[in-house]
Amino acid sequence: MLTTKQNVLRRFWYAVMALEDLKDGPKPFRLLGEDIVLFLAKDGKPAALKDRCCHRTSKLSKGWINDGQIVCGYHGWTYDRTGKLVHVPQFPVQQEVPNLSTPAYHCEARYGYAWVALDEPLAPILDAEEEHDPSYRRIPQFYEVWNTSAFRLMENSFDNAHFSFVHRGTFGDTAQPTPKRYEIKETDYGFYAASLVDIVNPPAAQRVTGTTDPATTRDMRNQWYFPFSRRLDITYPSGLQHIIINCATPIDDSHIQLMQLLYRNDTESDCPAQALIDWDAAVIEEDRAMLEATDPDAPLDTTKHAEAQMPSDRPGQIMRRRLLEFLHAHGEAEVTRQYV
């Protein structure tokens, strides 16, 4: 599937940028191949517009913010959060501002990020109740560009067969390549997949897992939120909870902005945030290296046999089927280079 060629994917929320990064002015982002600009509007909430002035097409992200409105750096034309042109500095005060605008997108603040849907959203942003529970802390872990597609990242997140190989340098056990099975329940928003995984527990992992045992288990409850978000609840036998939320935000067909945040029910003195970032960084770096070595155009229709399959691929197969059915239900055929 070529992500940007499937129009209905514009109707979902994607985590686009940290709110913190908008404090010093407007910032550009490319979402599903579309150039957008983000800024903090008058109400302090994020806004997203097409990154193009309706005067001479210049990028609004090259401009600045004046009283919560975005000023084009070329001629000073000014827009509000709805994209409406509100000021043309070249006109005398008594002259009416022409009725022009640049397209605006759905934009909401959640979990420290601005989330954007290019067209009318079909589903809400996934809910994390830990955000409102003082026994949890939220740690922003990653915000980085990967040279892969959103589907590859999502599928990999539910693939228990890659741990022993890709993660042999961190928690994978090469002596146990037989993957644990997921119990999968399909939901309206995607699916819920549970499994208990054996892991090695080297000294570097011990504050993360909350035990000094040389091996331990991860009780994983992993949820796919259609199309490219995921919530992974990991519980260790120590009672520690490690809850990862990530969004594989599609920049274009072969690049994603990977946003990942973490909730933990421990404290900075139990395990410093930086240690938790460093630990998961080593793990996702292993994933990145492998995913960037795959073809980003992942075929959804498995009946065409463009890729081989094995039983442990079931979560990915369900994702492919659900996405394909969804495209068809919205009158779209899969666009891919894979079936020739």
Ligand SMILES: [Fe+2]
């Ligand atoms: Fe992985």
